[in-house]
Amino acid sequence: RKEVEQDPGPFNVPEGATVAFNCTYSNSASQSFFWYRQDCRKEPKLLMSVYSSGNEDGRFTAQLNRASQYISLLIRDSKLSDSATYLCVVPRGWTDKLIFGTGTRLQVFP
Amino acid sequence: EAGVAQSPRYKIIEKRQSVAFWCNPISGHATLYWYQQILGQGPKLLIQFQNNGVVDDSQLPKDRFSAERLKGVDSTLKIQPAKLEDSAVYLCASSLVPGVNTEAFFGQGTRLTVV
Numbered sequence: 001r002k003e004v005e006q007d008p009g010p011f012n013v014p015e016g017a018t019v020a021f022n023c024t025y026s027n028s029a030s031q032s033f034f035w036y037r038q039d040c041r042k043e044p045k046l047l048m049s050v051y052s053s054g055n056e057d058g059r060f061t062a063q064l065n066r067a068s069q070y071i072s073l074l075i076r077d078s079k080l081s082d083s084a085t086y087l088c089v090v091p092r093g094w095t096d097k098l099i100f101g102t103g104t105r106l107q108v109f110p
Numbered sequence: 111e112a113g114v115a116q117s118p119r120y121k122i123i124e125k126r127q128s129v130a131f132w133c134n135p136i137s138g139h140a141t142l143y144w145y146q147q148i149l150g151q152g153p154k155l156l157i158q159f160q161n162n163g164v165v166d167d168s169q170l171p172k173d174r175f176s177a178e179r180l181k182g183v184d185s186t187l188k189i190q191p192a193k194l195e196d197s198a199v200y201l202c203a204s205s206l207v208p209g210v211n212t213e214a215f216f217g218q219g220t221r222l223t224v225v
Contacts, residue, residue: 100152
């Protein structure tokens with residue numbers, strides 16, 4: 001089992017739709033989790049952090065399920081500008097070695 | 111605040127040649143990462159420095175890749191000799207200190223093409 005697994009997509013959704021991505025992780029000791037956004041040919045940038053059960057920021061909600069070892073990202077009222085790849089990141093160990101998933105590609109169409 | 115600086119932005123070399131990438135992290139950031147991102151994949155950690163010491167290089171192909179971070183600030187990543195499969199974007203990232211709230215900031219990357 002990979003340390004961090006994501007469905008690569010692509011997810012093609014119309015504007016205004018709600019879309020959710022899941023990410024599973026194998027290290028039960030991980031305490032914090034991150035969602036990064038990466039636009040085409042750009043560097044990854046932090047979107048949200050998740051430390052406890054979840055986090056909400058406007059149209060974005062991240063939730064953590066420790067028992068099942070997955071985190072999710074929910075995007076409500078999708079915008080064209082949300083089109084990007086969403087990377088799940090799980091730090092491993094005390095050194096905070098950041099392990100990235102393969103990313104889930106989202107394409108929002110008019 | 112200045113971000114993570116990387117150079118060059120693009121590099122094309124022939125296989126078996128050598129190449130070097132440079133990274134200047136955000137001022138005061140103790141942790142520096144080098145990642146390799148192959149098209150269509152997530153970033154793969156090559157090496158992680160804490161100040162000028164290596165804390166993880168388990169995924170660095172040490173027969174051809176080397177990295178250093180002299181004085182705990184700038185870092186260079188070298189490939190010698192390059193192979194076709196090394197074609198990728200090499201991302202440098204830095205973070206303040208390890209911890210629960212660690213956010214890594216990425217540079218724009220160096221896009222390497224080996225022909």
